[in-house]
Amino acid sequence: MNRTTHILVVEDDSDINQLLCKILMKSGYSPQPAYSGTEAMIYLERQEWDMVLLDLMLPGLPGEELLMKINEKNSTPVIVISAKEEQQTKVSTLRIGADDYITKPFDIEEVSARIDSHLRRYSRMICMAPSNRMEYKDIHLDKDTKIVTINQSEVMLTAREFAILELFMSYPRKVFSKANLFESVWEETFVGDDNTINVHMSNLRNKLSKANPDEDYIETLWGMGYRLK
Template sequence: MKQMINILVVEDDNEINQLLCKIIKNSQYEPQPAYSGTEALMYLKKQHWDLVLLDLMLPGMTGEEILENITNRGSTPVIIISAKGEKQTKINSLRSGADDFISKPFDIEEVSARIDSVLRRYKRSIEPSNKVLSHKDIHIDLDQKMVYVNNEEITLTIREYKILVLLMTSPNKVFSKSNLFESVWKEPYHGDDNTVNVHMSNLRNKLSKSNPNEEYIETIWGLGYRMKT
């Protein structure tokens, strides 16, 4: 039986809360709405949560206070979803322990993708070792952080390695440039396409040297990248 993923949605606006819960249900996760900081704290004390979606401007307790409480309690991942989208607010939230920051108004597909991304990163961080990722003739030894293509070891930079692992973890998923940047660089994405483009180009070149007849990563124009089947 598949384990249910429980997500706490802390948002005082009823319509936005319902929309976020709908997004979560559509992704086959289980949402629990909370409409104030005080109510959120009650749920946090009551049980373990796989993820918390957290507004900053809340009645009862502020989102910043809730974030501090979550950080002090353990390693529950948190995505901030707030209208307070100033650069410094985002930086402060990430430095205080948030795993991601989404500004309002938000795009439904982006919210869904970011939830998947944070849950995936968190799952990998607590999984046991001795894991190997494989796609076509690419094999990654996650313990040793070694990459083989066509039975040849290739040398990647840490960023190239992280991009490849992320893509291969969900080979059918399309990752936007913002998904890749924020997952790999651990910083807010401000539209710097060149950084991702250069690393992606270098990664593709290194993969193709070991097997020039194979294409491993495909570009989905206007959307992002995924592993080519």
Template sequence: MKKILIVEDDTSINHLLKEALTKEGYACDQAFSGTEAGMLLQMNSYALVLLDLMLPGIPGEEVLEQIRKSGTTPVIVLTAKNELQEKVDVLTGGADDYITKPFEIKEVLARVQVQLRHLSRAPEQAVLSHKALTLDRNTFLASISGTELPRITKQEFAILELLLKHPKQVFSKEDIFEYAWEEPYMGETKTLDVHISNIRKKIKTLTDEDYIETVWGIGYRLKP
């Protein structure tokens, strides 16, 4: 299930968007300020972000900048600003689309579908790498400086794959579990923690460098 972050300080609009998107089969997180959005973006990964610009706390433009620094997540801006130059500035600043308020919910849903369709068509890299660590998604091999990691499992490979696809992003345990096991996360963390520990041990057989960093209270990320 694709997860969408709704960043909108108007409570009624935020709830309206969540209700409509949920009916279409999307999972949704809600943020009512730029500060709250920034925290959620650090803890979770999203298929798409609906972003208002005029927010309390961190302005929407700064939230957009934060998203672009950490990856290529599609962003649709929702705003009452209607001047041409403002639209141009937002699009050149990293937004993928722009919808002016007031809007019809059908238009929002259609534009969300278009962005996600573009995302699904984007070709994925066959080889992912970070420092000396390389993952070959065609051969299902992980290696350090050309030497294969010993007996890597499907879930261990998937965990590394997710981290290498988004090297600057912090992932919650829920996000990692659902990506690697392809099933709903039920709150139990021991299984994931054991797999992370096993990955670290296997990497340590080939190098003293750490590749997975624990972000306390949130989850894990690739160590810079």
């Protein structure tokens, strides 16, 4: 089953907004209309979007400022659709992060083709890019932000605890001996100090259990080591 493509349409003219939404729905996409920059920010903070269609002359928050905020957060492709025809406006908008610039009045088929083209290119980039987000059961681990969540609630881990969990999630079927864990996480030769491993494993397990008491994430294989359960 294919994932639904969600596109935010930021346009204060209701007729144009409705037209763009119809174009998107005809192509099988799921549009969300927003009629001001302020309203658009609410949707942007609420979820991730596959694309944003953006007018520049908006009430509340100008389109240029909204574009910069989008690019600060992620790499969502943005197509600007504006009545501003000045070459300098087009150039400056592309420089601050727009992926394309379409001038009003626009051709419906051209808009549809450009949307499809940018989504295909973005999809290929996502497939080629190494993933820095890991999932196991209801645990989500982000290697870039060093944030771990369980059931969408953040779990505060120390650097060592995070490294241990990341190691487990990188090799979900592997059994790690205490020596494996110590040499992988501490990057030092293991000399038989079980206490260090025991304390960190106990703390990690307690934090995971507290976040979701109904789930058991790590199991101990006596005489062998630990692995994800």
